[in-house]
Amino acid sequence: MDWRLAAPLGFTYLAFFAAPLLILLAMSFAADDRFASFSMDSWVKFWGDPFYRGVVYDTVRLGMVAVLATSALSYPIALLFIASGPLVRKLLIFIILLPLLTSVVIRTFAWIVILAREGVVNQTLLALGLTSAPLNLLQTELGLVIALTQIEMPLMLLPLVTVMQQINPSLSDASRALGGSKWRTFFRVILPLSLPGWIAGATLVFASATTAFISQTVIGGARLVYLPSLIWQQSMVVFDWPFAAVASVTLLVAVLSGVMLFSLLGRFARTT
Numbered sequence: 001m002d003w004r005l006a007a008p009l010g011f012t013y014l015a016f017f018a019a020p021l022l023i024l025l026a027m028s029f030a031a032d033d034r035f036a037s038f039s040m041d042s043w044v045k046f047w048g049d050p051f052y053r054g055v056v057y058d059t060v061r062l063g064m065v066a067v068l069a070t071s072a073l074s075y076p077i078a079l080l081f082i083a084s085g086p087l088v089r090k091l092l093i094f095i096i097l098l099p100l101l102t103s104v105v106i107r108t109f110a111w112i113v114i115l116a117r118e119g120v121v122n123q124t125l126l127a128l129g130l131t132s133a134p135l136n137l138l139q140t141e142l143g144l145v146i147a148l149t150q151i152e153m154p155l156m157l158l159p160l161v162t163v164m165q166q167i168n169p170s171l172s173d174a175s176r177a178l179g180g181s182k183w184r185t186f187f188r189v190i191l192p193l194s195l196p197g198w199i200a201g202a203t204l205v206f207a208s209a210t211t212a213f214i215s216q217t218v219i220g221g222a223r224l225v226y227l228p229s230l231i232w233q234q235s236m237v238v239f240d241w242p243f244a245a246v247a248s249v250t251l252l253v254a255v256l257s258g259v260m261l262f263s264l265l266g267r268f269a270r271t272t
Contacts, residue, residue: 021252028245042242046250052230059210059227060254062144066209067202069149070156074201078160078194079186082167096157099150108218111147112138115219139221147219148209155208156201163197164190199266206258211251227251 031037046052081092099107114120115137122134137143167190175185213228220226227247235244 024245024248027242028249030242030245032242042240042246045243046246052247055225055227055230056250056254058225059251060258062141062148062216062226063206063210063255063258065145066148066152067156067205069145070153070205071198071202073149074153074156074160077157078164079190081161082164096154096161100154104151104212104214107151108147108215111143111150111215111219115143115146138219139223141220141224144216144220144224147215148212151212151215152205152208155204156198159200159204160194160197163200164194167193196266199262203259203262206262207255210255210258227254 026038027035028042029038029040031039031041077092077096081089084092112119116122117134117136117138119137121137122131125131125135137146171189171193172185175189176182180188210226211228213232216224216226217229217232220229227250231244231247231251234240234247
């Protein structure tokens, strides 16, 4: 193939992706926003403060919790999808795709109404007598995880359903014929074969949840600080561009590390 055919894509990549990343990395070593001199002060300030190290940990943990929550809910829905007929499958596909057809801002503010002290969740719990007073769900990590689970669910379900559709049903039948229970069949047959779909979904959910600035800011509020909101604060409020660049590079490395981790799991799954 003539390399000139790929030249436009290569130049676009350099101009709009590689070059901005290099500028961002260089800015993280700047002593001020004028690039007059360079130093490690911003990096030392960031990693030398336990608060900012905690922000990095909380951001990565939020992504992992979102992956676990979406996985726990996606597998039952995927199993229902596989066992259903064409009409139910069409309905499930519509329900799965519905969050993607709605603006993230609308979905986030809808969750404010749902999770508020006078919202649907609290009113239901009070009506059932499960609690004597409204729960504080907004501006808590629990409320944020609940919202992110619904928002990110399609990113987990679509790859999972695609892979599980390709699993030969006779394998599950053979497992049950040999005396395997439903749980044993799931853990020994379905789960290993669906692992590539789960890895693809987990990668998407982790990357999206850790960078979900709107959801983290609106639902989490000022009480919860994650890297996206820290970057916005340092760049648009404090105007400390070198420090914001350090936080941005840290977020990029954290997301890429998670993606590489899931990629390694995928290679392990293909070799077992």
